[in-house]
Structures are given as structure tokens and as C-alpha cells.
Amino acid sequence: QKEVEQDPGPLSVPEGAIVSLNCTYSNSAFQYFMWYRQYSRKGPELLMYTYSSGNKEDGRFTAQVDKSSKYISLFIRDSQPSDSATYLCAMWSTGTASKLTFGTGTRLQVTL
Amino acid sequence: DTAVSQTPKYLVTQMGNDKSIKCEQNLGHDTMYWYKQDSKKFLKIMFSYNNKELIINETVPNRFSPKSPDKAHLNLHINSLELGDSAVYFCASSRRTPGGAETQYFGPGTRLLVL
Numbered sequence A: 001q002k003e004v005e006q007d008p009g010p011l012s013v014p015e016g017a018i019v020s021l022n023c024t025y026s027n028s029a030f031q032y033f034m035w036y037r038q039y040s041r042k043g044p045e046l047l048m049y050t051y052s053s054g055n056k057e058d059g060r061f062t063a064q065v066d067k068s069s070k071y072i073s074l075f076i077r078d079s080q081p082s083d084s085a086t087y088l089c090a091m092w093s094t095g096t097a098s099k100l101t102f103g104t105g106t107r108l109q110v111t112l
Numbered sequence B: 001d002t003a004v005s006q007t008p009k010y011l012v013t014q015m016g017n018d019k020s021i022k023c024e025q026n027l028g029h030d031t032m033y034w035y036k037q038d039s040k041k042f043l044k045i046m047f048s049y050n051n052k053e054l055i056i057n058e059t060v061p062n063r064f065s066p067k068s069p070d071k072a073h074l075n076l077h078i079n080s081l082e083l084g085d086s087a088v089y090f091c092a093s094s095r096r097t098p099g100g101a102e103t104q105y106f107g108p109g110t111r112l113l114v115l
Helices: none
Strands: A004-006 A011-014 A019-025 A032-038 A045-051 A054-058 A061-066 A071-076 A085-092 A100-102 A106-111 B004-007 B010-013 B019-025 B031-037 B043-050 B053-057 B064-070 B073-078 B087-096 B102-106 B110-114
Touching: A004 A085, A011 A019, A019 A085, A019 A106, A032 A061, A032 B102, A045 A054, A045 A061, A045 A071, A045 B102, A071 A085, A100 B043, B004 B087, B010 B019, B019 B031, B019 B087, B019 B110, B031 B073, B031 B102, B043 B064, B043 B073, B053 B064, B073 B087
Parallel strands: A011 A106, B010 B110
Antiparallel strands: A004 A019, A019 A071, A032 A045, A032 A085, A054 A061, A061 A071, A085 A100, A085 A106, B004 B019, B019 B073, B031 B043, B031 B087, B043 B053, B064 B073, B087 B102, B087 B110
């Protein structure tokens, strides 16, 4: 079983829809939770990060963490065609040689 | 003004060859990484260096040898290339946020195809 599980999609939604992207994880030591967006043939870019449980909002994006369920979500409001990309969740714990562990990514397609 | 740059962008080579990929960051970060992304988009860490010192080596064949001449550069040399090495290789660098998280910034990737 992978440490971080993410539905690969593809997820296709019409423009303007609310998108929900999710990851589950098994390692309770993870403390920091991040979402990266990766356009085709580009490197991942950091969208948001949160520490521990709770919500964080940034424009049309909201990141949610539920540590008790080991479940994180990224919501995109008023989705746009320019949001079409692969979204990767990533998790990190402090400690020696700490590292980011990524999910496999969910491919999102926002259609006109 | 590129933050993390990699060369080359594309690399097509024969099995058995030796090749290098270079990475440079101008963000002033102390930590740099190499990741491999396979055809299913899974991004897996290979190595991490902090201030030129190796801190993560993730069960990578010893045909892969990273080198960090200074903290702004991290190169990856691959000996005796195999078909299974075909992937996209990403370099990244990171800084620690005031809250303690390591936020990583990725380069554009090097697409390696071994024939």
C-alpha cells in the first residue's frame, strides 16, 4: 500500500463547476500538506500548503486537512479551462532526512 | 530570472551510454533534490542535498551519482543507461517557511528517452 493514495482520474468538469480533489494517507507522522499543480510538460508548481488540520483559502482554492481521518482535499471554485492540469498532493513530516511524499496526481480537465 | 533551471530539456540516447543532467537554482536555497517521474506521473524522490551534503538517497541504483559542486548546483550523472531509466527527471530546491514546512520549487524537467 502506498503511503499516499490519490485517484488518478481523469476528472472532467464543465467550466464554473466546483472541483473536489482528494488524497488519503497512512503515515500519521505527516504534518505538512501541500498541493502542487502540474501542467503538461512542465514542472510541478506549489499551489498551497497547510499545517495540521483545518482549512486554508487562497482565492478560488481551498485546502482542507482532516488528520483524524488522514484525508486531505483541494476545492476549486468557479473552475476555469486554465485549471486543466494534474494536481498532486504531497506530504511532509519533520525529522532527520525528512522528505516530501507525493500522491500519483489527479488529472483535471475543465471543459468549455 | 528562471528560479530552477535544468539542462538539457530533452535527452535521447542509446542503452549503455553515460549521460549527465545539470541543475541550477538562483533562489538562495540550501536544499536541492532530484526526482524521477514515470509514465504514470508518479513523482519519486531520488536524492536530496543540503549545503552540498547528501541527506537522502532513496534506494537508487549506484549507476546514478549526484554531485553538488556548490549549494546552487546539483548535477545527476547516469552510467550504463537502461531502458527503464526513461522518464522525466526533475530538479527541485526548497526553503523552510516560517511555519517550518519545506516548500519545494521544481525545474522544468529533463525528458530522458533511452533507446
